Amino acid sequence: MSLIFDKSAPGRNRIVLPPAEPDCCSDIPDELMNTGLDIVDVSEPDMVRYYTGLSRMNFGVDTGMYPLGSCTMKYNPKINEKSAALEGFTGAHPLAEPDCSQGALRLCFELARDLSALTGMSAFSLAPAAGSHGELTGVMIIKKYFEKKGEKRDTILIPDSAHGTNPASVAMCGFSVKEVKSTPGGDVDIDHLASLLDGSVAGMMLTSPNTLGLFDRNILAISEMLHKNGSLFYGDGANLNAVIGTAKMRDMGFDVMHINLHKTFSTPHGGGGPGAGPVGVADFLVPFLPAPVVECNHGMYTLDYDRPDSVGRMHSFYGNFLVLVKAYTYIRMLGFEGLREVSRTAVLNANYLMNSLKQTYNLPIQRTCMHEFVLNDKDIPNGVTTNDIAKRLLDYGFHAPTVYFPLLIPGAMMIEPTETESRESLDEFVRVMKRIRDEAEGDPELVKQAPVTTPVKRVDAVAAARKPVLKWEKK
Amino acid sequence: MSYISITDDDIREMLGVSGVSSIDELFADIPENIRSNARCDLPGPLSEIDLDRHMRSVQSGNWLIPSFLGGGVYHHYIPPVVDHLSSRSEFYTAYTPYQPEVSQGTLRAIFEFQTIMCRLTGMDIANASMYDGATSMAEAIFMSVRDNGKRKAVISKTVHPNYREVARTYAWAGGIELVEADYSGGVTDIASLEGALQADVSCVVVQSPNFFGCIEDLKAVKDTIASKKINLIVVVNEPLSLALLKSPGSFGADIVCGEAQSFGNPVAFGGPLLGFLAAREPFMRKMPGRLVGKSADLDGKEAYVLTLQTREQHIRRERATSNICSNEGLCLLRAVLYLVYYGNKLRELAQLNHARARLLRNRLLEKGFSCAFNRPFFNEFVVTVPQAEAAYEAMKNNGFNSGLKLGRFYPEMEGALLFAVTEMNTVEEIDSFFNILESISY
Numbered sequence: 001m002s003l004i005f006d007k008s009a010p011g012r013n014r015i016v017l018p019p020a021e022p023d024c025c026s027d028i029p030d031e032l033m034n035t036g037l038d039i040v041d042v043s044e045p046d047m048v049r050y051y052t053g054l055s056r057m058n059f060g061v062d063t064g065m066y067p068l069g070s071c072t073m074k075y076n077p078k079i080n081e082k083s084a085a086l087e088g089f090t091g092a093h094p095l096a097e098p099d100c101s102q103g104a105l106r107l108c109f110e111l112a113r114d115l116s117a118l119t120g121m122s123a124f125s126l127a128p129a130a131g132s133h134g135e136l137t138g139v140m141i142i143k144k145y146f147e148k149k150g151e152k153r154d155t156i157l158i159p160d161s162a163h164g165t166n167p168a169s170v171a172m173c174g175f176s177v178k179e180v181k182s183t184p185g186g187d188v189d190i191d192h193l194a195s196l197l198d199g200s201v202a203g204m205m206l207t208s209p210n211t212l213g214l215f216d217r218n219i220l221a222i223s224e225m226l227h228k229n230g231s232l233f234y235g236d237g238a239n240l241n242a243v244i245g246t247a248k249m250r251d252m253g254f255d256v257m258h259i260n261l262h263k264t265f266s267t268p269h270g271g272g273g274p275g276a277g278p279v280g281v282a283d284f285l286v287p288f289l290p291a292p293v294v295e296c297n298h299g300m301y302t303l304d305y306d307r308p309d310s311v312g313r314m315h316s317f318y319g320n321f322l323v324l325v326k327a328y329t330y331i332r333m334l335g336f337e338g339l340r341e342v343s344r345t346a347v348l349n350a351n352y353l354m355n356s357l358k359q360t361y362n363l364p365i366q367r368t369c370m371h372e373f374v375l376n377d378k379d380i381p382n383g384v385t386t387n388d389i390a391k392r393l394l395d396y397g398f399h400a401p402t403v404y405f406p407l408l409i410p411g412a413m414m415i416e417p418t419e420t421e422s423r424e425s426l427d428e429f430v431r432v433m434k435r436i437r438d439e440a441e442g443d444p445e446l447v448k449q450a451p452v453t454t455p456v457k458r459v460d461a462v463a464a465a466r467k468p469v470l471k472w473e474k475k
Numbered sequence: 476m477s478y479i480s481i482t483d484d485d486i487r488e489m490l491g492v493s494g495v496s497s498i499d500e501l502f503a504d505i506p507e508n509i510r511s512n513a514r515c516d517l518p519g520p521l522s523e524i525d526l527d528r529h530m531r532s533v534q535s536g537n538w539l540i541p542s543f544l545g546g547g548v549y550h551h552y553i554p555p556v557v558d559h560l561s562s563r564s565e566f567y568t569a570y571t572p573y574q575p576e577v578s579q580g581t582l583r584a585i586f587e588f589q590t591i592m593c594r595l596t597g598m599d600i601a602n603a604s605m606y607d608g609a610t611s612m613a614e615a616i617f618m619s620v621r622d623n624g625k626r627k628a629v630i631s632k633t634v635h636p637n638y639r640e641v642a643r644t645y646a647w648a649g650g651i652e653l654v655e656a657d658y659s660g661g662v663t664d665i666a667s668l669e670g671a672l673q674a675d676v677s678c679v680v681v682q683s684p685n686f687f688g689c690i691e692d693l694k695a696v697k698d699t700i701a702s703k704k705i706n707l708i709v710v711v712n713e714p715l716s717l718a719l720l721k722s723p724g725s726f727g728a729d730i731v732c733g734e735a736q737s738f739g740n741p742v743a744f745g746g747p748l749l750g751f752l753a754a755r756e757p758f759m760r761k762m763p764g765r766l767v768g769k770s771a772d773l774d775g776k777e778a779y780v781l782t783l784q785t786r787e788q789h790i791r792r793e794r795a796t797s798n799i800c801s802n803e804g805l806c807l808l809r810a811v812l813y814l815v816y817y818g819n820k821l822r823e824l825a826q827l828n829h830a831r832a833r834l835l836r837n838r839l840l841e842k843g844f845s846c847a848f849n850r851p852f853f854n855e856f857v858v859t860v861p862q863a864e865a866a867y868e869a870m871k872n873n874g875f876n877s878g879l880k881l882g883r884f885y886p887e888m889e890g891a892l893l894f895a896v897t898e899m900n901t902v903e904e905i906d907s908f909f910n911i912l913e914s915i916s917y
Contacts, residue, residue, distance in 0.1 A: 003587060005587070008818075013820055020823070020826050020827040020831075024827075024829060024830035025719065027851065028719070028829070032720055034718065034719055034720050034722065038819065039815075039819055040818045041819055044556060044816065047556065047815050051560045052560065054584060056580070057580040058566060058569050058578055058580035059565070059574070059577035060564050060565045060567070062564035062568045066570065068570055071570055076567075076568050082527070083526075083527075086530060088531075088534025088537045089534050089537070089743065090741035090743050091537075091550070091742065092537040092743065093550065093742050093744075094548060094742065095544050095546050097871075100539075101744065102536040102538075104744040106533060106536055107533055114518075117515040117516060120512075129606035129607065129747070129803075130799070130801040132798045132800045133606060133799075136648075163788075163789075164790070164791070164795065164800075165800050167793035168788035168793060168798035172648060173648040174649055177792075215504040216504075220506060246502060246505070246510060247502075247509045248509070251508075252509060266478070268564075270569075270804045272570070272803075273803045273805065273806075274804070274805060274806055290644075311644055311647075311648075312643055312644030312647065313640035313641050313644055314610075314641060314644060315641065316547055316607040316608050316637050316638065316641070316746075317548070317746060317748075318744065318745055318746065321745060322741075323746070323747060329526065329530060332518060332526055332529060333477075335520030335521075339517070340513070345479050347498070349481070349489075352493055355493050355494065368493075368504065391574075394577050399570075399574065399577065419479050422481060423480075423482075423488075451577075455577070455579050457576065458773050459575040459770055460771055460773075460780075461575075461782065464768035464780045464782040465768070465782050470601075470766055470769075470782075471589050471600070
């Protein structure tokens with residue numbers, strides 16, 4: 001299949017625009033004018049057929065089970081989309097005065113309040129546009145806090161199981177990273193942590209539950225050690241789906257955290273965004289939140305810019321507002337009990353799946369898991385690897401798990417079913433995983449060649465990187 | 476209502492397989508005192524019917540009236556094909572295209588976006604989007620610092636004030652010094668810019684059309700920094716202007732970044748937006764964010780894949796070019812659909828925007844208002860209004876959001892309004908605006 005540019009021919013596009021006077025641009029000097037605009041020239045029918053075709057080359061949550069660990073690919077309710085398409089929201093200009101934007105400000109105010117209630121944090125900023133943007137904001141808050149206190153601390157601790165965004169966010173704030181080891185049981189190695197704690201440590205970032213899908217059994221001890229050292233505790237909320245309504249992040253000892261609304265709060269991933277990564281803080285960090293902050297005075301919602309200790313502005317305006325609308329809709333739909341049911345079911349589904357698969361695949365850490373668990377390709381015969389298994393799953397109509405992450409488990413397959421999968425789809429996944437294991441024994445080439453039923457077969461990523469072609473050029 | 480698919484019978488059996496007798500047991504690793512404090516007050520749950528009604532009531536709190544507001548987000552017509560095709564859930568319920576065999580739809584759309592943005596900006600490479608214009612500019616500055624190792628950036632005061640604020644936040648965190656260059660006559664003051672150019676300057680950042688709507692003299696800016704090994708970063712926050720105006724690349728820009736919301740995305744209270752970042756070829760391995768490259772599958776069939784990932788956080792961790800992971804994928808898809816729908820007729824649309832803006836501007840001048848700056852513009856311009864506050868309020872009471880009050884951003888511009896005019900502001904609307912303006916006293 002060719003690209004849209006291959007369908008272009010002069011004169012195909014027959015759309016008609018309202019007329020403008022022929023000399024309407026005479027006031028712009030010629031030397032500033034573009035004379036060679038070349039985008040594409042296609043008709044609407046051709047375009048619709050082409051992009052409908054593209055959509056059919058894609059796999060989404062609505063297509064099939066998407067057990068992508070740490071990404072929380074749950075069902076995206078359609079009422080969310082309907083809410084976010086309301087003209088009162090899509091048509092609101094961010095620079096209109098607050099008296100024209102009371103609906104939008106109210107929604108932001110109430111959403112921040114609800115996220116605070118659910119996590120135990122004192123306040124939230126909704127400005128960060130994605131999880132990693134939230135991390136960056138949170139680490140800046142830590143930096144500002146110590147700057148204000150006049151303490152020079154230049155190190156942030158990060159467990160070896162962490163997402164790559166954690167160290168990358170830390171580096172953007174000028175901190176250096178020290179890695180904390182995990183124990184064979186999947187908890188933070190407390191002794192190693194103790195050996196790293198000194199006056200240079202500004203804080204530690206921990207995903208809770210962690211990326212092995214485990215709840216750190218020493219969490220309160222870790223919190224105490226950090227706080228005794230004068231350091232702050234950052235909670236990465238990427239895996240909040242496991243504990244929403246069941247445990248508050250503030251009670252685990254976190255001082256600052258972010259939430260991925262596009263995970264726990266069911267807003268769609270959109271093929272890579274837009275997400276939203278609100279940042280919550282304990283009371284003593286509230287002054288450092290990004291500006292502006294939405295406030296409510298006597299029933300009127302306003303934007304407060306007068307925040308002298310704020311880290312500053314993080315977004316062109318106030319964040320990914322329509323994503324916030326979707327998360328707000330979801331919270332209203334479920335209420336507290338519904339959200340509690342989310343974490344309880346997500347954890348049950350994951351444990352059921354783990355226990356159904358642990359005889360067939362190696363389970364490196366044998367513990368009750370939270371919302372996800374990690375298998376690997378140890379003992380898979382005939383040189384069949386995690387990557388082969390992931391690709392073969394595509395042939396059977398499943399998305400692949402997260403593979404080769406976390407880094408401390410070689411050949412990791414991180415599986416997160418989420419609460420919205422039915423018993424039948426979980427059982428089907430188990431059946432297929434067992435069948436792939438059998439294929440690895442009996443017909444390994446079949447697995448190594450996979451996928452064969454997808455729109456394209458295995459793609460050569462090495463060639464793409466060796467000689468990058470990053471745009472279409474006329475032949 | 477909830478979205479859980481398992482039944483009470485399933486739960487019993489699944490607990491058995493899991494070797495526990497209750498769901499609570501699965502949470503035993505969480506200290507009991509934490510679990511027992513989890514309850515909180517939340518509104519709801521609502522039935523879907525009541526929720527729908529509630530959301531309509533919340534949105535009605537926004538008062539949408541005809542407006543001439545721009546300043547970084549623009550109200551343009553969105554063709555139904557954009558909503559229709561981007562609403563296909565194979566697109567919007569997909570994750571980042573890490574498994575290329577089942578993501579060719581997303582990957583091809585990104586590749587097409589990269590191609591079109593290169594053509595519009597005159598750059599060699601473009602990435603798969605940033606969060607928004609402001610963060611794309613901050614990342615462009617970081618990229619320039621990585622490129623030449625110098626840690627100072629000079630930003631013109633005609634760059635969007637919010638973008639400059641975000642740049643200040645990022646620069647403070649990353650240990651980069653920012654210096655601002657003044658403006659005169661509505662554009663960057665070349666003498667002030669020259670004065671700011673010390674040896675350690677990594678880049679000069681200008682916006683065109685700038686925050687006042689004026690088209691900057693990019694040639695003069697480039698001449699000022701030529702031979703100094705300083706990168707020229709050009710910010711564009713009304714990308715429709717690129718269909719009418721010569722590309723920043725043709726004036727010697729090294730990096731072009733900004734906001735592409737105008738392409739198929741609603742104003743939406745300022746988000747989600749669509750940051751873009753494009754650059755010359757030597758920046759390829761220094762770019763933040765995702766890049767899609769062309770490759771082939773095992774059978775030699777054309778296929779697309781995320782590439783040069785060793786720049787990115789999931790591989791390079793603290794040595795990555797940025798921490799960005801999720802970007803604005805669906806907004807990018809909407810932009811591609813919009814750009815393909817208009818195709819080369821985007822130029823006509825840009826002309827129409829300029830024509831409507833010129834109409835409003837000329838009529839304001841006829842009425843005796845004065846333009847703050849006498850420079851070529853695209854679809855925004857600044858008008859000085861006597862008793863601006865009173866005029867603004869009076870017009871609002873008559874159902875018009877006149878324009879953006881600039882005093883909030885530039886104290887010296889008290890009494891000036893920034894007007895943005897797009898194809899959505901009809902001739903009739905402009906007439907009606909004038910009739911009211913003439914009839915009211917303030």
